[in-house]
Amino acid sequence: MIIASLNMSRLSTFLAIILLCSSSLSADAVVNSVEKIHYTQDQIRDLGFEIAHELRCPMSVNQNLFDSGAPIASELKGQIFLMLEQGESKQAIIDFLVQRYGEKIRYQPSLSMATAALWFGPILLLFGIIGFAALLIREQRKHQDTNGNTYE
């Protein structure tokens, strides 16, 4: 943003390249302001396929855009490649399609209050069960010590 306000195009291009190389996150920020990403053909193909794998075809039962043979899937794949040619970032393309087709198109749900249970549930569960098992075993041990080893 600061770069954009300075409006020094040569410097910003230079910085954008450095940022692009260093991390994709900061690259996104720059892209959103002024610069577009220049992908190579191979990058466009790989990234395009990657995006198509992460989105759901709005027409077919439960298939991603890449696998679906429905006409709308081809159209959206075309849209993705078009936007990549225009230098849009992966996040920008996904956001655009989510805006157009709703949250359901995204196979990886975004993190929000409503999906917190989905994302943090497994981790809490893991530690919960381990803690519970540890407690239970300790309890059992105490019992064994007082009663002697009574088991079948």
Add this chain to the structure above:
Amino acid sequence: MIPELGLVFLIISTVSALLLSFIPLYAAYTKNAYLFSYVKTLTALMTIAICASILCLLASFLMDDFSVAYVANHSNTQLATLYKVAAVWGSHEGSMLFWMVSIAIWGCIIVFSPRYQDRLFIGRMIAILAFVIAGFNLFMLFTSNPFARLLPNFPIEGRDLNPILQDIGLIFHPPMLFLGYVGLTVTFAAAIAALIGGKFTQQHASYLRPWVLMAWVFLTGGNAFGSWWAYNELGWGGWWFWDPVENASFIPWLVATALLHSVVLSQQRSSFRVTTLLLCLLAFSLSLLGTFLVRSGIVQSVHAFASDPTRGMSILFLLGVFVCGALTLFALKANLIKSKSDFALISRDSLMLLGNIILLVAAISVLLGTFYPLLFELLNLGTLSVGAPYFNSIFVPLTFIAVLLMGAAPLIKWQQESLNRLYPLATLFTLAAIIGVLVAMQTRGGFNPWVWLGATAASWVFFTLGYLIFSLRSQGAVCITKKAAMLIAHFGVAITIIGATAVSNFETQELLRMGPGQGKVVADYTFVYEDTVDVDTKSYTAIQANIRVTDVDDNLVGYITPQRQTFKTNAMEISKAGIMRNLVRDLYVSSGQQLSDTEYLVRISHKPLACWIWIGGLMMMLGGTIAAFSALYSLKRQRATVKSSSSQAMPKFTEELA
């Protein structure tokens, strides 16, 4: 006439199942040995009747009796005989019947086998099995009768079997999966029998072990064949999509894997008996929940072929009865089951426990992801999808930890291990991690953490198991053969991980417009579209693309012929991919929609090490089978020694009853 006979047999088996679910429990309660002696007779009656019933259905299929609705909807005079047989379990009603037949046969074998000395336990177990059979039989009789007639205006020609199902996969995949579920039902019944009796001895654990192993082998097979079938048939080139229907059979597999290891702990170490029982209940409950998910059609899936919302409620009701009953009993009786826990923090016991916990968490996470969109919609929060990116990001790290434990556990002693024996493990892990880094650097985008996880896990397994074999070498071949089953199965896991990692991360693919004369180079192979031909077979017409494949030196590798098939009976259109495979890579071509007069949308993939996924699956099955048979053999030997040492086995049983 034959369908009516089938129905009558079904009713007979239902009635005998109802009796059988009551008599052994009552006889055991009142200590009535005379009444108890009817268990065998009733089991035989139930099994024979239900087998006769499914044979009647089979006969209706073979005789093209289209007055039977199920036959009319799923068969056709043109259908090959093999598929007429397979169509018996090709859809809802028949598959339910097939499931119950398998439970009855499995139960019958157990009841009549002399291996199992504790007749009281077996009697209670068969009572629970009969209760399950009775429940589902009533469900069949009232809501989905496979023998329902279409009278008087029956069709002259049947609708066809769903074209996608007309594949060798239908002959293997569903029966295997059902047998897996049957095995889980048997272990469930055994767990309930143990809870009713208020004890779960080492002997009971050794009964349970072969059943759990066999259930696991069948489930592994069901999942592996299912994935193989989808890969070949559905034309989308995926081998696993985390689709709700795939998850429905994968969740029980994960729990069964945990159960399998827990039974070993219970049998060999007399520990974790309550855990084993709980896992038995859980595995069966989850398999029923999966059935509900698939059959009710509440989820959207590419694999659901037998869904109908009206049946959902009945299955949910049965699920409620079984699960609530079982859990109540568990809550009441679990405190009677005693087991010991005398192991240190660093011991094989604790590693196996941790591994089981991780498997369980993985199963519940997959369940959570599968049900989340449903709950989300139910709570009016909107719609969302939970798919592969979510499942991978949860499941892969969990699997990684589980595999680390899997490699380490066989090298660590039961009960307690000293810390300095862990140094070789640390060295091995460092080696594995370095290999992981080297492999992960090979991806196009530089270092890929997913590849690192996969490569490290796989090489860790190879190193640790190799080290195990190396250190057992002094103790002779016998010691290694004793561990052969475990070794084969664990190597299988590593092989599957290698295949899955390679296909997911090193695949090269192209999606392009292709017509005669055009070509494309993908991963050093040249694909040339030669021509389009029309193919006409008995059941479908197809547009076939002939694609010549040459390697980097311009040698002909062969032809790949993807088809777009249109079925004659119902005009359904499917895409059949062309796959050329060897051990190192699969070349996968599928042809999509027509773009111009001569051009089609063609997808070309080079999938390295794709077959390894299923080779690993087969190895797991082999390991499981060896383990199951050795467990059965040791049961037999145990019995022989009991007999020779004292001939009081029978008096003891009557004593227990009287």
